Amino acid sequence: MMLIGCAVQCYGSQEIDTTKVYSIPEVVVSDRYQTREVRSAVPLQIFSHEELKNLNVMQVSDAVKHFSGVTVKDYGGIGGLKTVSIRSLGAQHTVVGYDGIAVTDCQTGQADIGRFSLENVDRLMLSNGQSDQIFQPARFFASAGILNIQTLTPVFQNNKSVNLNASVKSGSWGLVNPSVLYEQKLGEKWALTANAEWMSSDGHYPYTLYYGEEGDQSSREKRKNTEVQTFRAEAGLFGNFSDTEQWKLKAYYYQSSRGLPNATTLYYDYSSQHLWDKNIFIQSQYKKEFSRKWVFQASGKWNWTYQHYLDPDYKGTTGQSENSYFQQEYYLSTAVLFRALDCLSFSLSTDGIVNRMNCDLKDFAKPVRYSWLTALAGKYVNDWMTLSASVLSTVIYEDVAKGNSAGGHRKLSPYASVSFKPFVSEEFRVRFFYKDIFRLPSFNDLYYGQTGNIRLKPENASQLNVGLTYSKRISDWLPYVSATVDAYSNRITDKIVAIPTKNLFIWSMVNLGKVDIKGIDFTASVSVQPAEKYVLSLSGNYTYQHALDVTNSDPSTLEGKTYKHQIAYTPRVSGSGQAVLETPWVDLSYSMLFSGKRYALGQNIAKNRLDGYTDHSVSVRRGFRWKKTNLSLALEMLNLADKNYEIVKNFPMPGRSFRITVGVKY
Numbered sequence: 001m002m003l004i005g006c007a008v009q010c011y012g013s014q015e016i017d018t019t020k021v022y023s024i025p026e027v028v029v030s031d032r033y034q035t036r037e038v039r040s041a042v043p044l045q046i047f048s049h050e051e052l053k054n055l056n057v058m059q060v061s062d063a064v065k066h067f068s069g070v071t072v073k074d075y076g077g078i079g080g081l082k083t084v085s086i087r088s089l090g091a092q093h094t095v096v097g098y099d100g101i102a103v104t105d106c107q108t109g110q111a112d113i114g115r116f117s118l119e120n121v122d123r124l125m126l127s128n129g130q131s132d133q134i135f136q137p138a139r140f141f142a143s144a145g146i147l148n149i150q151t152l153t154p155v156f157q158n159n160k161s162v163n164l165n166a167s168v169k170s171g172s173w174g175l176v177n178p179s180v181l182y183e184q185k186l187g188e189k190w191a192l193t194a195n196a197e198w199m200s201s202d203g204h205y206p207y208t209l210y211y212g213e214e215g216d217q218s219s220r221e222k223r224k225n226t227e228v229q230t231f232r233a234e235a236g237l238f239g240n241f242s243d244t245e246q247w248k249l250k251a252y253y254y255q256s257s258r259g260l261p262n263a264t265t266l267y268y269d270y271s272s273q274h275l276w277d278k279n280i281f282i283q284s285q286y287k288k289e290f291s292r293k294w295v296f297q298a299s300g301k302w303n304w305t306y307q308h309y310l311d312p313d314y315k316g317t318t319g320q321s322e323n324s325y326f327q328q329e330y331y332l333s334t335a336v337l338f339r340a341l342d343c344l345s346f347s348l349s350t351d352g353i354v355n356r357m358n359c360d361l362k363d364f365a366k367p368v369r370y371s372w373l374t375a376l377a378g379k380y381v382n383d384w385m386t387l388s389a390s391v392l393s394t395v396i397y398e399d400v401a402k403g404n405s406a407g408g409h410r411k412l413s414p415y416a417s418v419s420f421k422p423f424v425s426e427e428f429r430v431r432f433f434y435k436d437i438f439r440l441p442s443f444n445d446l447y448y449g450q451t452g453n454i455r456l457k458p459e460n461a462s463q464l465n466v467g468l469t470y471s472k473r474i475s476d477w478l479p480y481v482s483a484t485v486d487a488y489s490n491r492i493t494d495k496i497v498a499i500p501t502k503n504l505f506i507w508s509m510v511n512l513g514k515v516d517i518k519g520i521d522f523t524a525s526v527s528v529q530p531a532e533k534y535v536l537s538l539s540g541n542y543t544y545q546h547a548l549d550v551t552n553s554d555p556s557t558l559e560g561k562t563y564k565h566q567i568a569y570t571p572r573v574s575g576s577g578q579a580v581l582e583t584p585w586v587d588l589s590y591s592m593l594f595s596g597k598r599y600a601l602g603q604n605i606a607k608n609r610l611d612g613y614t615d616h617s618v619s620v621r622r623g624f625r626w627k628k629t630n631l632s633l634a635l636e637m638l639n640l641a642d643k644n645y646e647i648v649k650n651f652p653m654p655g656r657s658f659r660i661t662v663g664v665k666y
Helices: 002-013 049-053 060-064 443-447
Strands: 044-048 070-074 082-086 094-098 101-103 121-128 145-151 162-171 175-186 190-201 206-210 218-222 228-242 245-259 274-289 294-311 321-341 344-359 368-381 385-399 408-420 427-439 459-472 480-500 507-531 534-549 573-582 587-595 613-626 629-638 646-648 657-665
Touching: 044 049, 049 121, 060 070, 060 082, 060 121, 070 646, 082 094, 101 321
Parallel strands: 094 145
Antiparallel strands: 044 121, 070 082, 094 101, 121 145, 162 175, 162 657, 175 190, 190 228, 206 218, 228 245, 245 274, 274 294, 294 321, 321 344, 344 368, 368 385, 385 408, 408 427, 427 459, 459 480, 480 507, 507 534, 534 573, 573 587, 587 613, 613 629, 629 657
C-alpha cells in the first residue's frame, strides 16, 4: 500500500500527461472532479469535453472568454478575427498549442483562435507563466502564457473497431454546421482518425446604429459583408507500440472565405473587403521510455499559410487593393527527461525553427528567421511541496532578400515556481512563480512598408504571482468544493507601439511603451448532489486588473496624455459564471459573461469609453439510446438580453440567437 501511494504521488505530480499512463493491474481509479488546477504551482484552468458542451459555445475563442484573467478581442460574428491576451500582456505573449505543438503566425505574432472549432476538442488548458510539465518542447517555455488545445484521442470500448460521430448545427442568420468524426482501429497497435467540418453563415444580424452619441437619432440596421464559409479537415494516425513507446501523426487543412465588416460609424456601414485564408500543416510526435530513468521525445512540423486580401473600393490610383501573403515554417524539437530520483527529474529540450514570409508587395523584404531555443528545467516533488525551475536560451538570426535585416538576438530567460501544502489533512496550498520572458517583433513590425522598423528590440515582460488554492469533499451531497485566488504583478518594458511620424498617414513602430499591470484572479466551483443521478455544478471566476500605461509622465508629449491611464480594451473588472443541472431526463445549463467598462484608446476620456456588458445564455440537452447508437439533441438560446454590446468599438456583437444541434454517435 505504501508503494502504491508513493507511485501515485510522484507520477501523478510529475510527467504523467506527457509520457504515458502508468496502470496498476486490477485497480481502476476514476473521479469526475479534477483537482489538477488546485495542485498546480501556476494558475491553471481546464475545460473538459463535457464542460465545453455546457458552455453554450461553438468556437475555441468563445470558450476562452470564460477563463479568468483573459481578454479576447472579438470583431463580431462567427467570422470575425479573435485574439487572446492573458493578464493584459498582449496576444503576442500567448502561445497557442495544438496537440502539444505550437500554432504560429510570424507575420503578426498572434494566432486567430476564432478558426478553431470545438467539435473535436477533448480539453482546453490555459496556464499562466508556464505549465507544471517540464517534459515539453522548448517553445512552450518561451511565452508568458499557454493556451493548449488537446483534440480527441480514439478510444475503443466493448471490442469495437469503429467509432462514428456526426452532428449538424443550425441556427440564426443562416448558420449551417455539419461535422463528422470517424475512428478506425487497425489491429492492436494502430488507430486511424478522420474529422471534417463545414460551416456557413450570412451573419446578417440586426443592430442599432447611432448617429452620434447613444440617445441621439438612431436606426435599426443589419450587419453587412459578414458572410463566412469555412472548411476544416484532419486526419490522424496513432501508433501505440507498447506502454513505453507511442507515435502519432496529424495532417490538418483549413480554408475560409469571409467578408470583413466595416466599423459602424459616421452614417456608413458599407464594406466590400474580403479575406481568403488557407492553412496546411503536418505534425508528428514520438515518445520512447528507454528505462525508468530516461524518456525521449521528438516533435516535428511543417506549416504553410496563405492569405489573400481584396479591397475593391480602394481610393488609390489602382482603384482596388489586392495582396497575397505566404508563410512557411519548418520546426523540429527533441526533449529528454531524466528521473534522477523517484521525485526529482530534469529535462533538456531544444527546438530549431525556420520561418519564411513572402508577399506580392513591391520591394518586400522576404524575411527569413532562424530560431534556436534550448530549455533546461528541473522539478522536485514530495508530500508537501512542488518546486520547479528552468532557464531558456534563445538565439535568433534573420536575413532578407531586399534591404536590411533586423539582425540577431540572444537572451536567457529564467523561471521558478513553488507550491507547498502546510497542512497534512487539508488540500490547501500556497503557490508562487516568477518569470522573465520576451516576445520578438513580428515580421509586420519589422518589415511592413513605411511602418516597419528593423531596429526594434524585443518586448520584455516580467511576471510575479502569489496564490492560494483549496479543495475539499464535504459530504455525499456536497462532494466537491474548490477555490483559488491569485494576486499578480506584470511589467512590460520596450513595448512595441505605433506612432505617427511625418503625418497622421505614415506611422512607425518604436520601442516606446511601458505597462504596469496588477490584478487579482478568483475562481470557485462547487458540486451538489442532492440525490442519486442528480448533480448541480456551479462555477465562476472574477478578475480585477489595474493595467496602466506608465511610458511617459510629461503632459506635453503624446505619451503623456495616456500616463497612468488604463490600457485600451482592458476592463477593470470581468468574470463569468456557469450552472449545470444533470438529471436522468435532460441536462440544463446556464452561462454568463460580464465585463466592466473599457476604453477603445489609451486616453481614458468619455468619447473613448465602451460600456460594460453582461451576456446570458441557456441550453437544454437530451440523450437517447437506440440499439447500439447514441442520439443527442441540444437547444441553445444565446445572449438572452438581446444586447448588441461591443467588445471592439463600433463592431457590435450579435443579439439574441438560437442554435439546435442533432448528434449521432455509434
